[in-house]
Each structure stands twice: as C-alpha cells, then as structure tokens.
Amino acid sequence: MAVTVSLALFLVTTFVLSTHGIIYTQPEQVHLALGDGPTEMVATWVTDSSTKVSIVEFGLNNLTQVAKGIEEKFVDGGSQKRVLYMHRVKMTGLKPGSQYKYHVGSSLGWSDLYTFKAIKNGTDWPVRLALFGDMGNENAQSLARLQEETQQGHFDAVFHVGDFAYNMDTDNAAVGDAFMNQVQSVAAYVPYMTCVGNHENAYNFSNYKSRFTMPGGDGNGMFFSFNLGPAHVVSFSSEYYYYTNYGWKQIANQYKWVENDLKEANKPENRAKRPWIISMCHRPMYCSNSNDPEHCTNKENTIRVGLPDIHAYGMEELLYRYGVDLHFTAHEHSYERVWPTYNLVVCNGTKSKNPYDNPGAPVNIVTGSAGCHEGVDPFEPVGFPWTAYHSDDYGYTRMTIKNTTHLFLEQVSDDQKGKVIDTMTLVRDKHYAGMYDCHLKQKKKN
Ligand SMILES: [Fe+2]
Incomplete structure (x- = not known):
C-alpha cells in the first residue's frame, strides 16, 4: 500500500495529467x-x-x-x-x-x-579551445573524445562552427532535442559557442536561434562577438548569402555590424589588450574538396568575393583590411590548413622558416570533420596552391592562444585514436588593421 501511495505521489509531482496531456x-x-x-x-x-x-x-x-x-x-x-x-x-x-x-x-x-x-580575468592567459563543425546526432564520431577531454578540464570553451544534429528540426525537432542532450556532457561544463550552418536553415533558422543563447550581436546568435583572454572572436552567418528567401537586407546589416565590430576591436586601446582577432562562419572561402564546386573550385566563392556579379559584401577583403588573424570555417567534412592567402594568392611570412611567422594575409582553417551521417568529403587529386595540409579523417581542432604573439593549433584524428596529425604555430609580433601586405605583392605581379 505504502509503495502504491509513494508511486502515486511521484506521478503527481513529476507528470501531471491535465486536459492538455502530460x-x-x-x-x-x-x-x-x-x-x-x-x-x-x-x-x-x-x-x-x-x-x-x-x-x-x-x-x-x-x-x-x-x-x-x-x-x-x-x-x-x-x-x-x-x-x-x-x-x-x-x-x-x-x-x-x-x-x-x-x-x-x-x-x-x-x-x-x-x-x-568562470573565465579568467584579464588578457594575459593561455586560452585552450576545441573547434569543430558538422557534428550530427548520428555518427558523431569525435564526441566521446571531446566529452573526455572537456571533463578532464582541457578546454576553456568549445566552438561549434555550424551544422548541428542533421538536423535540429528533423522529426518535429526531436532530433534537435536528442542532439542537445548528446552534447550536454560537453556543453554543460564549458561555454559552447556557436556559428550557424546550412543545416539550420529550416523555418528561418528557428531551432538554432531558439536553442542557443549567444552574447550581443543580433540577439539571435546569427552574428555576434565576444572576448576571451587575448582574443576577440567574431561569429557571423555565411547562410544569409544563400538563403535569401528569408530576406536580402540581413546580408548588408550583418556586413555593417561586422565592420563596426572590427573597427571597435581595432581601436588601439582594444587591440593592444586583445591583439588576436579570430572570426568564424560555416562555409569556407578556401578548400580543396572535389565534391563541392560551389565553394572549393569556384573562383567567385560568394562568401569570399561577395554576391554574384555585383561582388558586394565579400568577407575576405573585410577580414583582410581589419587585420583578422585567423578565420575558421567547416561545411566540408574534412580538415584543411590553408597557407596565408588573399585573393587566391599565397602570402606566406618570410621572417623565418615558418610560413605562419608574421604572414602577409589571414590564415583560413576548415574544420568540419567531427562526424555526421553524411560521411567525409574527398579532395581534388591535385590540390590548390593554398592547400598546406588536408585530411579526411574524422576529428577536431585543438587550439591554444598562448600569449599576445603566439598561437598553437593542432588537428586530432579520431580515426587514428587521438593522434595529432597536423600542427601550426601562428606568430604575429604586432597586430593592427592594415598589417597585411599581400595586396602589394599582387600589384607587383600585375
Ligand atoms: Fe554545411
């Protein structure tokens, strides 16, 4: 009898049956x-x-x-x-x-x-991040490793560079629920900072906008920025350029907002404190995958050069002009480290043997191999001049912003049991808007 009463009480307190259901x-x-x-x-x-x-x-x-x-x-x-x-x-x-x-x-x-x-105070501490895009509910191969490393305290934050769950709206958003529960063992322990991808497009990105709470910007996580130690990070939507059925105006609005944000970040007092500027959007400006003519083999890549024909709101020139150090993307289910490149021309640093030592252009990284049901993406048999390294192993990127001048990045292969398959040390003695000289090299060539 006592058991029956307790059970009834439990049911009353947790699942209350009403005329509207449970x-x-x-x-x-x-x-x-x-x-x-x-x-x-x-x-x-x-x-x-x-x-x-x-x-x-x-x-x-x-x-x-x-x-x-x-x-x-x-x-x-x-x-x-x-x-x-x-x-x-x-x-x-x-x-x-x-x-x-x-x-x-x-x-x-x-x-x-x-x-x-809680995030550390000040700007003089090494920031440790995990970065990846394109992680699904099914076949989220890198997730176990990310859960383990997060809970062992390896990261201060995680950046998910677009494409969640595949898709959050699927099965009346039940897949979104399952995915968010699946990443809880990462996202409940460290800030899970996001960027919108094409798989979020249903119903004007409503599942993405509602499920996350990003700081500032448009208030919906489509574009925003934040500071983390010696870095200023800007996240923006590449999807505005492709889902114009939801409106054209947002491309211009976002561009204006990103430009103002970069202007503010470049005020001498701000850039001195936070010299690294890191941006992210889902679709790449540079990649070498053979199954994506829209982005990789397209010399008129929309995110890079702007809207077709009119070339308005191209992001490459903006990031270059304001001295953005590093730009993360995903979308390709692979990893690619790109040489410092501007306008399709490679402008490696010449100060030392390291091409990333004070390079002449921003550095692009594609990290979209976390794992999803679509599998991995192949590469062009002969790469492009900007390809420094690429891999279609499942995995994710780890990055430490060591101090104001040195940043270390490594790619982890989940296929190879956590082996680090690529590294990069980006060095920048002084950061400021207009610090790149790649356009001069191109003028000379012409
Ligand atoms: Fe994508």
Missing part, C-alpha cells in the same frame, strides 16, 4: 555560453512544459547563489507544431577563474549537478 517539467539539454565578461556565464535548457520560472542555483562550494532568468515558448515549424520552453539564465558576479557547481530548473524539477570554471 506536463513534463524536468530540465534537459543544459548548456553554457559566455556572457558579457569573465564574471558572467549563461545557462540555457529546455522543458517540455512551462515552469513559469527559470532558476540557476550555483556556488563555489554549495549552491548558495541564485540567478533567475526568462522562459520563452518555442513552436517548431514542423507538422506537429511542437512546443518547447527555452530557459535562459545569466549568472553574474562570478569570481573569475573559480570553479563553480550549479544546477538548473525550478521547484518543479532540477537538473543534475554540473561544474564550470
């Missing part, structure tokens, strides 16, 4: 993102039913601090018009560099207990 208020899909500085961290999670309130309890030793946020109703665009509730809570007043415990939810249900490290 109410389920247990938090899931917990993930973190950077806030507006080292004293902030944002938690986002999902419930199937409204909880009205959204709370994070957190603290250094015990859960003594409370932050409250907002609940937003999300209606998926699929045939079932599924409703989910997105909860966003910003933790403030964090002690930079300290380890916190936290859980999320409300009096109607709490998540498991997680930990995170």
Whole structure:
C-alpha cells in the first residue's frame, strides 16, 4: 500500500495529467555560453512544459547563489507544431577563474549537478579551445573524445562552427532535442559557442536561434562577438548569402555590424589588450574538396568575393583590411590548413622558416570533420596552391592562444585514436588593421 501511495505521489509531482496531456517539467539539454565578461556565464535548457520560472542555483562550494532568468515558448515549424520552453539564465558576479557547481530548473524539477570554471580575468592567459563543425546526432564520431577531454578540464570553451544534429528540426525537432542532450556532457561544463550552418536553415533558422543563447550581436546568435583572454572572436552567418528567401537586407546589416565590430576591436586601446582577432562562419572561402564546386573550385566563392556579379559584401577583403588573424570555417567534412592567402594568392611570412611567422594575409582553417551521417568529403587529386595540409579523417581542432604573439593549433584524428596529425604555430609580433601586405605583392605581379 505504502509503495502504491509513494508511486502515486511521484506521478503527481513529476507528470501531471491535465486536459492538455502530460506536463513534463524536468530540465534537459543544459548548456553554457559566455556572457558579457569573465564574471558572467549563461545557462540555457529546455522543458517540455512551462515552469513559469527559470532558476540557476550555483556556488563555489554549495549552491548558495541564485540567478533567475526568462522562459520563452518555442513552436517548431514542423507538422506537429511542437512546443518547447527555452530557459535562459545569466549568472553574474562570478569570481573569475573559480570553479563553480550549479544546477538548473525550478521547484518543479532540477537538473543534475554540473561544474564550470568562470573565465579568467584579464588578457594575459593561455586560452585552450576545441573547434569543430558538422557534428550530427548520428555518427558523431569525435564526441566521446571531446566529452573526455572537456571533463578532464582541457578546454576553456568549445566552438561549434555550424551544422548541428542533421538536423535540429528533423522529426518535429526531436532530433534537435536528442542532439542537445548528446552534447550536454560537453556543453554543460564549458561555454559552447556557436556559428550557424546550412543545416539550420529550416523555418528561418528557428531551432538554432531558439536553442542557443549567444552574447550581443543580433540577439539571435546569427552574428555576434565576444572576448576571451587575448582574443576577440567574431561569429557571423555565411547562410544569409544563400538563403535569401528569408530576406536580402540581413546580408548588408550583418556586413555593417561586422565592420563596426572590427573597427571597435581595432581601436588601439582594444587591440593592444586583445591583439588576436579570430572570426568564424560555416562555409569556407578556401578548400580543396572535389565534391563541392560551389565553394572549393569556384573562383567567385560568394562568401569570399561577395554576391554574384555585383561582388558586394565579400568577407575576405573585410577580414583582410581589419587585420583578422585567423578565420575558421567547416561545411566540408574534412580538415584543411590553408597557407596565408588573399585573393587566391599565397602570402606566406618570410621572417623565418615558418610560413605562419608574421604572414602577409589571414590564415583560413576548415574544420568540419567531427562526424555526421553524411560521411567525409574527398579532395581534388591535385590540390590548390593554398592547400598546406588536408585530411579526411574524422576529428577536431585543438587550439591554444598562448600569449599576445603566439598561437598553437593542432588537428586530432579520431580515426587514428587521438593522434595529432597536423600542427601550426601562428606568430604575429604586432597586430593592427592594415598589417597585411599581400595586396602589394599582387600589384607587383600585375
Ligand atoms: Fe554545411
């Protein structure tokens, strides 16, 4: 009898049957993102039913601090018009560099207990990152290694450079739910910073916009920027150029915003503190895959040179002009390290034997081999002049921004049990807008 009563009570408190069906208020899909500085961290999670309130309890030793946020109703665009509730809570007043415990939810249900490290103060500390794109729900081959390394404390943040879940909207967004639960063992421990990809395009990118909470920018994670140690990072949408059915204006709006952001980052007082400028968008400007004529063999690559015919809003010239050091992309299911290149001409540094020692142009990296059901992408048998190294092993990129002058990057092959298959040390003595000279080399040639 006692067992029956307890069971009934359990059912009443967790699954309340109403005339509208089952109410389920247990938090899931917990993930973190950077806030507006080292004293902030944002938690986002999902419930199937409204909880009205959204709370994070957190603290250094015990859960003594409370932050409250907002609940937003999300209606998926699929045939079932599924409703989910997105909860966003910003933790403030964090002690930079300290380890916190936290859980999320409300009096109607709490998540498991997680930990995170508040971002360190200042700009003089080595930032350790994992970067990858194109990770699906199925065949997410690199995920186990990323989970292991994240939980062992190897990363300060993770960047997912577009294409999630394949796709988040599939099966009335059930695949999005499954994916976000799958990456929770990474994303609940370190800020999971994003960039939008083509696989997010359904219903005007609504699953992407709703499921993540990125800082500033357009407020929807399509374009935004943040600071991390000695780096300023800009994430923008390559998809605006391709899904113009959702509007043309956003291409110009984004371009203007990125330009202003880069101007601000280049103010002498800002660039002195954060000399590295790193950008990311999903589709590559440079690649050597044989099955992608739209991007790799196309000399008029839209992201690179701008809109067809009119060549407006090309991103390569903008990144070059404002002295962006490094540009990450994905989309190709492979890894490619590109020589410092501008306008299809390679401009390696000549200071030392290392071509990445004060190069004459930004460095492009393609890292889209995390793993998805579509498999990997092959390469052109004869590469392009800009190809420094490429591999179609499944894997991901690790990067340490060591200090203001040195940045180290390595590619991990999951196929080869975690072996590092490529490395690069990017050196830059002084960073400033207009620091590149590759256009001069090209003028001479002409
Ligand atoms: Fe893609």
